[in-house]
Amino acid sequence: xxxxxxxxxxxxxxxxxxxxxxxxxxxxxxxxxxxxxxxxxxxxxxxxxxxxxxxxxxxxxxxxxxxxxxxxxxxxxxxxxxxxxxxxxxxxxxxxxxxxxxxxxxxxxxxxxxxxxxxxxxxxxxxxxxxxxxxxxxxxxxxxxxxxxxxxxxxxxxxxxxxxxxxxxxxxxxxxxxxxxxxxxxxxxxxxxxxxxxxxxxxxxxxxxxxxxxxxxxxxxxxxxxxxxxxxxxxxxxxxxxxxxxxxxxxxxxxxxxxxxxxxxxxxxxxxxxxxxxxxxxxxxxxxxxxxxxxxxxxxxxxxxxxxxxxxxxxxxxxxxxxxxxxxxxxx
Numbered sequence: 001x002x003x004x005x006x007x008x009x010x011x012x013x014x015x016x017x018x019x020x021x022x023x024x025x026x027x028x029x030x031x032x033x034x035x036x037x038x039x040x041x042x043x044x045x046x047x048x049x050x051x052x053x054x055x056x057x058x059x060x061x062x063x064x065x066x067x068x069x070x071x072x073x074x075x076x077x078x079x080x081x082x083x084x085x086x087x088x089x090x091x092x093x094x095x096x097x098x099x100x101x102x103x104x105x106x107x108x109x110x111x112x113x114x115x116x117x118x119x120x121x122x123x124x125x126x127x128x129x130x131x132x133x134x135x136x137x138x139x140x141x142x143x144x145x146x147x148x149x150x151x152x153x154x155x156x157x158x159x160x161x162x163x164x165x166x167x168x169x170x171x172x173x174x175x176x177x178x179x180x181x182x183x184x185x186x187x188x189x190x191x192x193x194x195x196x197x198x199x200x201x202x203x204x205x206x207x208x209x210x211x212x213x214x215x216x217x218x219x220x221x222x223x224x225x226x227x228x229x230x231x232x233x234x235x236x237x238x239x240x241x242x243x244x245x246x247x248x249x250x251x252x253x254x255x256x257x258x259x260x261x262x263x264x265x266x267x268x269x270x271x272x273x274x275x276x277x278x279x280x281x282x283x284x285x286x287x288x289x290x291x292x293x294x295x296x297x298x299x300x301x302x303x304x305x306x307x308x309x310x311x312x313x314x315x316x317x318x319x320x321x322x323x324x325x326x327x328x329x330x331x332x
Contacts, residue, residue: 006272006273009271009272010272010278013268013271013272013278013282017281017282017285020285020286020289021069021285021288021289023289024069024288024289024292024293025065025069025292026038026041027292027293027296028061028064028065028068028292028293028295028296029041029057029061029062029065031296031300032056032061032296032299032300032303033300033303033304034052034053034056036053036056036057040053041053041057044057044058045057059190060190063189063190063191063193063194064186064189064190064295065292065296066194067186067189067193067194067197067253067254068186068189068254068288068291068292068295068309069288069291069292070194070197070198070201070249070250070288071186071197071250071253071254071257071260071291072250072260072264072287072288072289072290072291072292073201073205073284073285073287073288073291074201074204074205074246074247074249074250074287075093075246075247075250075257075260075261075264075287075291076260076261076264076265076283076284076286076287076288076290077204077205077208077243077246077280077283077284077287078092078093078098078243078244078246078247078250078261079091079092079093079243079247079260079261079262079264079265079283079287080261080264080265080268080276080279080280080283081208081211081215081239081242081243081246081280082095082096082240082243082261083265084215084216084218084219084239084276085146085215085218085235085236085239085240085243086146086149086150087146087219087221088146088150089266090262091150091262092258092259092261092262093243093244093246093247093250093251093261094153094157094258095149095150095153096131096132096135096136096149096153096240096243096244096247097128097131097132097134097135097153097156097157097160098128098131098132098244098247098248098251099157099251099256099258100131100156100157100159100160100161100164101127101128101129101130101131101132101160101248102124102125102127102128102131102248102251102252102256103124103127103160103161103164103182103256104127104131104160104163104164104167105123105124105126105127105128106120106123106124106127106178106181106182106255107164107167107168107178108123108127108167109123109124110174110177110178110181111167111168111171111174111175111177111178112167112171114174114177120181120252121193121196121197121252121253122196122252123252124248124251124252125200125248125249125251125252128244128247128248128251128252129244129245129248131156131160132240132241132244132248133241133244134156135149135152135153135156136149136152136237136240138152138155138156139151139152146236149240180255180308181255181256182255182256183255183256183308183310183311184254184255184256184257184258184308184309184310184311184313185254185255185257185295185298185307185308185309185310185311186253186254186295186309187299187306187308189253189254193253196252196253197249197250197252197253200245200248200249201246201249201250203245204242204245204246204249205246205284207242208242208246208280208284209280209281211238211239211242211276211280212276212277212279212280213276213277214230214235214239215239215276215280216274216275216276216277217230218230218232218235218236218239219274219276247261254291254309254310255308255310256310257291257309257310257313258310258313258314258317259313259314259316259317259318259321260287260290260291260313260317261287262317262321263290263317263320263321264283264286264287264290265279265283266321267286268282268283268286290313291309294309294312294313294316295309297312298311298312
């Protein structure tokens, strides 16, 4: 890709980013068992709409859309950062143990301590961060190369996955409350969930752009980054911690949603290249839009049933990923 082409694509994406988000939001608010036009959405948001539409929008759809925006943005930013610091195009939030850690914590909360089910987001968030910290400590042996972190993540994910499955098997009469969360989605998400995740998401997303320059340098390799004055181990740890915060925030509310953190950064990278000054913000916008559109499609295409967004994303994301792999665009 020539420099001229890459710069032109960056300009077009900058122009299209805001309309893309607005279109995703309007689609999320207007689609469902009751369709609401753009004009009706406008009137309702500004207090002159129909009472029934006001209830649907303010109590059901708007908070769910806002949660979806934050979940998608956090997952995409987390995946993009991990792919950069690990030099691994297959890295996503699951690599640092977020999925397994959050899953175990959720299972423990919902099955073993159902009286504390209302604390599920807190349990999942804490589990995600603790598991990612454990992986980093296990990978540390005077240094923590990307390969060590990936291998430690695979081992810990397998261990925690076995623990989670064991708890579910031993308590098979109680697993119905866990299955929707494990599938991943935004069903039933409302203002309290937004209120819970907003501070963490805001901190992570505000800090993410400051990691772009460092990620660009780390992508040159540890030796080159050190020669440029970077404290490689410290910088890698801080970026992994930031990625864990972002992914843990998303998982704590949306469950085990996959492919957003893997596919979105790849799609953006194919369009505009590897520079994280541009890749990171465009990935955040793309992840937010994708999550809202996927969740809206999952709850409206199969009406009166509601399919978890995580299942739809897996069905759509896996073929897309295989096409990219087949074209040898993922492996250089």
